[in-house]
Amino acid sequence: MKSNIVIKPLIDHQEAIPELVDWFVTQWPEYYGVDGKGNAQKDVENYANNGTIPLGLVAYKGNQLCGFMALKAESFASLTYSEPWVGAGFVLPEMRAQGIGTRLLSAIENKAASMGYSQLYSGTAKSHGLLQRAGWTRENEVFQDGKKVTIYTKKL
Numbered sequence: 001m002k003s004n005i006v007i008k009p010l011i012d013h014q015e016a017i018p019e020l021v022d023w024f025v026t027q028w029p030e031y032y033g034v035d036g037k038g039n040a041q042k043d044v045e046n047y048a049n050n051g052t053i054p055l056g057l058v059a060y061k062g063n064q065l066c067g068f069m070a071l072k073a074e075s076f077a078s079l080t081y082s083e084p085w086v087g088a089g090f091v092l093p094e095m096r097a098q099g100i101g102t103r104l105l106s107a108i109e110n111k112a113a114s115m116g117y118s119q120l121y122s123g124t125a126k127s128h129g130l131l132q133r134a135g136w137t138r139e140n141e142v143f144q145d146g147k148k149v150t151i152y153t154k155k156l
Helices: 014-027 040-046 100-114 128-133
Strands: 005-009 055-061 064-072 085-091 119-124 137-144 147-155
Touching: 005 100, 014 040, 014 055, 014 064, 014 085, 055 100, 064 100, 085 100, 100 119, 100 128, 119 128, 128 147
Parallel strands: 085 119
Antiparallel strands: 005 055, 055 064, 064 085, 119 147, 137 147
């Protein structure tokens, strides 16, 4: 049931940070793992904002943390597009196909619009369906760390 999904700013649910750090390391081990150049703890903590970028939103189903998505200044340092970018989207595998990713994306779009942004960007190797269903436009394909990544945009 989609009606009991609640989307909130990470700043209001900082108790979720340790679990989110674990998710980041598990979901993106090449970046956040032992040999990666990322710092999951620092990045997740940096998303605990409400009116400035970077910011993160968490999804709860009842009392269970089930998803996360971020609005950030850049997706890949090598790309020279404007900001902001939508990224770091994740929904627990057992809770996928319940509309949680769609709700997170819609909430991020609304938050960006309320902050005065008129366009968003996202780069993905996997989440094409989610972005396309939400009306995003495929703009470009690039290679990032050996993976083909599609760049999408959406006018707000």
